Amino acid sequence: MAAWLDGRKVCVVLPLVGLLLFCIYNVMLKEPKTKYKKIEFANYDDLLFDLDVDINNSTQMWYWSTSQGGAGTKKSNKSLLQRRLPNVIIIGVRKGGTRALLEFLKIHPKIKACTAEVHFFDNKKNYQLGLDWYRQQMPESSPGKITIEKTPAYFVTDEAPERVYKMSRTIKLLVIVRDPTERAISDYVQVWLKKRGKLPPFERFITKGKEEKVLRTSISTVQIGVYVEHLRKWLKYFPISQLHFVSMEELTTNPAKELRAVEKFLNIEPFIKEEHFYINQTKRFPCFSGYVDGKKKRNSGCLSESKGRPHPIVRDDIRNLLQDYYRPYNQELYKEVQRDFHWP
Numbered sequence: 001m002a003a004w005l006d007g008r009k010v011c012v013v014l015p016l017v018g019l020l021l022f023c024i025y026n027v028m029l030k031e032p033k034t035k036y037k038k039i040e041f042a043n044y045d046d047l048l049f050d051l052d053v054d055i056n057n058s059t060q061m062w063y064w065s066t067s068q069g070g071a072g073t074k075k076s077n078k079s080l081l082q083r084r085l086p087n088v089i090i091i092g093v094r095k096g097g098t099r100a101l102l103e104f105l106k107i108h109p110k111i112k113a114c115t116a117e118v119h120f121f122d123n124k125k126n127y128q129l130g131l132d133w134y135r136q137q138m139p140e141s142s143p144g145k146i147t148i149e150k151t152p153a154y155f156v157t158d159e160a161p162e163r164v165y166k167m168s169r170t171i172k173l174l175v176i177v178r179d180p181t182e183r184a185i186s187d188y189v190q191v192w193l194k195k196r197g198k199l200p201p202f203e204r205f206i207t208k209g210k211e212e213k214v215l216r217t218s219i220s221t222v223q224i225g226v227y228v229e230h231l232r233k234w235l236k237y238f239p240i241s242q243l244h245f246v247s248m249e250e251l252t253t254n255p256a257k258e259l260r261a262v263e264k265f266l267n268i269e270p271f272i273k274e275e276h277f278y279i280n281q282t283k284r285f286p287c288f289s290g291y292v293d294g295k296k297k298r299n300s301g302c303l304s305e306s307k308g309r310p311h312p313i314v315r316d317d318i319r320n321l322l323q324d325y326y327r328p329y330n331q332e333l334y335k336e337v338q339r340d341f342h343w344p
């Protein structure tokens with residue numbers, strides 16, 4: 001043995017043994033990560049402790065009992081800051097006032113929101129990156145806070161309801177809606193600006209043929225406004241009690257009242273009040289005064305220039321065409337959500 005382990009061989013064998021031990025150690029350390037990746041698209045409600053903050057009984061129990069420190073381990077709130085999957089998603093609707101809703105909800109101290117749209121459930125490339133990637137897009141939050149993101153494209157994406165369901169069966173979904181005729185005009189303005197004005201006038205864009213009497217019902221500008229049909233795709237996966245519809249018309253005229261209903265739906269204490277808003281005299285939209293309990297908050301002021309743009313004057317016959325088309329769908333929506341939005 002002594003003869004076998006001469007000086008030269010020791011020099012070769014010892015580093016090899018060291019390398020082997022290093023590899024084994026690393027594999028063992030990385031094992032939980034590998035496991036996590038494997039369960040990525042299983043139903044996360046059962047698996048991820050920090051997904052399922054029960055907003056209805058917002059307590060910290062779920063965290064203490066599952067954190068690495070074990071039951072009863074107390075840590076300062078700062079060290080509990082982490083990125084968590086959302087408990088609430090604003091899923092739509094495009095040009096329905098989704099930015100205003102998100103910014104106003106951020107006034108509430110319990111809400112932690114993503115600033116940018118994440119486009120996880122509607123975008124194949126992003127979706128393939130997995131839930132771990134999605135979680136990384138979320139803001140850091142402490143236990144008991146509500147993490148929220150908004151991507152209006154989810155509402156009209158066929159795959160989105162099932163994908164969201166696979167992540168969480170208990171997630172709460174917010175949809176802000178507005179008169180679909182106004183929404184279509186707002187959508188057109190957005191596309192018109194994107195295309196630098198290279199788009200026919202609204203009347204021609206929205207209709208077929210020279211007569212301008214038949215709607216192009218297949219284009220997304222019109223289709224998105226058939227809210228009830230999109231809603232029905234979500235109702236295959238979620239009960240209506242997990243969805244809350246916000247009226248943009250109400251949010252702009254009486255923001256505190258409309259947000260109170262959202263606070264109630266999320267089961268968080270009432271916090272947002274009339275005094276948090278003032279009306280911008282130019283655009284006639286509410287803006288956040290910025291003062292909460294006498295202190296100025298960062299997200300104060302009005303929304304950016306791209307919100308509340310001027311709309312073209314639309315001919316009455318075209319407006320009627322859109323309104324007649326949407327009316328029966330609107331009535332069905334009112335029945336589904338048990339709320340009359342009073343659209344023409």
Ligand code: A3P
Pocket residue numbers: 093094095096097098099100152185186187189248251252285286287303306307308309310
């Ligand atoms: P317009 O710019 O066409 O008026 P979204 O955020 O989903 O893209 O919706 C944009 C729409 O939000 C705007 O459409 C505007 O009408 C509406 N909106 C609602 N509340 C607003 C607010 N407080 N400030 C600005 N725009 C608001």
